[in-house]
Every structure is written in structure tokens, then in C-alpha cells.
Amino acid sequence: MDITEEDIKKLLQDAINKLSKLFDQISIEFEETEEDIIQISDFDSLLHDIDELIYFSQNNRESNWSIIIKLRDTLNKEVQGDTEEKLLTCRKLTAEFLLNLYFIIAGIDDEEKHINSLVNMWNIITEVTHKQYSEKQDLYYKNTLIVEQHRKFEEMTDLLQTELIAFDINLFYCEKLIHFIDNELSQNQLVFHMNLHFIQQFINNSFFVMILTSTKLFSTAKQDKNFGFDFLKNFINQSCKRSDEQIVQSLRKVSGGEVRGLINDGKVLCKEIENIRNYYLAHYDIMKIEQIRKIQLDLKLFNEIYNVSVKIFEILSLKRFHRLDTAYSNLIKFQGFEKIVCQNYLLRGNGLSDVDIYLNHLRKNHLIPKSE
Structure with missing residues (x-):
């Protein structure tokens, strides 16, 4: 009419x-x-x-x-x-x-x-x-999962978001500290060498945390154990609206294609550090200690693990963060999922961070410029 x-x-x-x-x-x-x-x-x-x-x-x-x-x-x-x-x-x-x-x-x-x-x-x-x-978005979690599982899905994605933000914070601090050691201490001398012990211990502890986080994220799901990306993928497949064939087919393409490939990539990256976790951090295996000590780790590996994790999380979070509210949606649209969802926005800003203030203190009060 x-x-x-x-x-x-x-x-x-x-x-x-x-x-x-x-x-x-x-x-x-x-x-x-x-x-x-x-x-x-x-x-x-x-x-x-x-x-x-x-x-x-x-x-x-x-x-x-x-x-x-x-x-x-x-x-x-x-x-x-x-x-x-x-x-x-x-x-x-x-x-x-x-x-x-x-x-x-x-x-x-x-x-x-x-x-x-x-x-x-x-x-x-x-x-x-x-x-x-x-309400019209394809693969938006509220349209994809049965209502009874919405709360559990939100709790899972909240936990993963917290883990990834902490992962990035450790990367950020370690990058700053290692750059300071490699590029400034090599040209100068510390008045008090004890000042370096804190930095070295912090880096060691951060590496241990990133090893544990990486192996948790890429652990293989076993029934209700070993929560990580594999677990979340299985949960989504089991909690979807099975009466809607279009949803089932869309999820099958996601979980069986790109996500599976990315999870496999992450597992490959974690293969060596998984031995550190199993034989040194979680338990001491005296027969393998020497083998573990020979493993050389650097930030490049952890950056690769983190980057793969962000890609997986953006897919498996089923647009929850993209559609959280208009303000959050616009932030993600203009600044990206990683920066808004998986990083500490204030820490990664343009201002002076707490670690910068600490390093400036060392530069000013505890470094002796190398003589010509």
C-alpha cells in the first residue's frame, strides 16, 4: 500500500x-x-x-x-x-x-x-x-548461543581478556627493560650494580608468567578441564542454537577453518616453552633440567604467541566486544580490537609510563657515562 x-x-x-x-x-x-x-x-x-x-x-x-x-x-x-x-x-x-x-x-x-x-x-x-x-549480526554471541550459556560465555571471555591484557603488560615492561640493558648499559656503567638485580629478576618473573599464560591459552581441552582457546571453541560448538542450521554451518566454517589453523600455529609456537612449564615451572624433572637450561627464549617468541592469541580471541569472542555498546564499538572501529580489548590503553598511551619514570631515575642518578 x-x-x-x-x-x-x-x-x-x-x-x-x-x-x-x-x-x-x-x-x-x-x-x-x-x-x-x-x-x-x-x-x-x-x-x-x-x-x-x-x-x-x-x-x-x-x-x-x-x-x-x-x-x-x-x-x-x-x-x-x-x-x-x-x-x-x-x-x-x-x-x-x-x-x-x-x-x-x-x-x-x-x-x-x-x-x-x-x-x-x-x-x-x-x-x-x-x-x-x-540483534541482526551474524555470529554475535547473543544470536548464536542458547540464552542459558550467555553468562558463562561472558565469564570466559572476561577471563581471557584479563589474561591477554596482563600478557601485553609483561611484554611492554620487558621490552622497555631489555632495551635499556642492551642499548644503554652497554654504553655506561652502573654506580651500584644492585640496581640491575631488580630489573633482571623482574624480567625472569615476567618470562615465567608469559610461559604459564601461553601454555594455558593453548592447552588441549579435556572435558571440563584445561580452559583455553581450544576449550572455548568446543564450548561455543556445544552451546550454539543447534535448531538453526545457518548458525551451525557458520560456526563450523569458523571453528573448522581459520580458528583451528591459528590454534595449531599457537601450539607450535608453545611447543618448546611447554617443556619449560612441565619440567621446570610446574614440576622439577631432574633428568631434564640441563636440557631445559639450554633453551634460549626471547621476546620475539612471546610477541608472536600474543599476536596469534589476539586474532583467535577476536574471532571466538563472537563480536561480544564489538557490540558491547556504541562507545566501545567506535573505539574498536577506529583504534582496533587489540588496542582497545587486549591492551592496557593508558599504559600504551603517549604519556610517560611508570617504568619510564623508573628508568629515567636510573639514568639520572646511577649511570656513569662511558669515558671516551
């Missing part, structure tokens, strides 16, 4: 009437939780009218009604980006258009109230649109 211009006038009036009822709510700061805001039924009805106005303005080129022409010109000029961004921008612009009309009709001349109303309405529209698109 085609929508006539008369229909659109009624729709516009209906939208403005709904906006007038919501105005007192929209114009003040909400104290409810995000979920409460999104579930406001009147706002959902208003959003439906907004979508109808967008559709009519973009698909009825014959309308000469000045209001529709103005809305159409605004949308055509401003809207860019992918599908979700386009819809969000259209909704925001149309909502602003309606709010301006309502202020004119109601005779409201309060710039501060107008700005507050617009910002709060945009925030609601942003979260609602984000939620609606999450």
Missing part, C-alpha cells in the same frame, strides 16, 4: 504529538539505567514514525510539500557511511527536524533546553539503533 501525502501529514502530526508527551522526559538528564531508557514504549513508537518519515522522504521524489523537501535535502546532504551509520544519522537528523518543528509549534524559545533535549534524544536513538543492529 502506497503512502499518500495526506498519510505523511498525519504521521508527522502523530510524531510531533508523541514528542510533546516525551518532551519533559527527554529534556532532562535521565537517571534510569540504559535498559530502562531503551524500553520506553512511547519512544519506540516515536522511532517507528521517524523511520516511516525517512522512508517516505527518500522514496517519494514527487512530493512538493516544502517540509518533506527540506527533510529530504537534509538527509541526502548529510548521510554517509555504512548501513548502520546511515540509519543512525538519518534517525538523528529526522529527530532533530521534528524537535525543531515542535519547538516552533509550541512557541518554546529556550536554547539550553533545546540542546539538552536534542543530545538526550540522540543518545537514546544511538543505543536503540546499536541494540537493533546487534
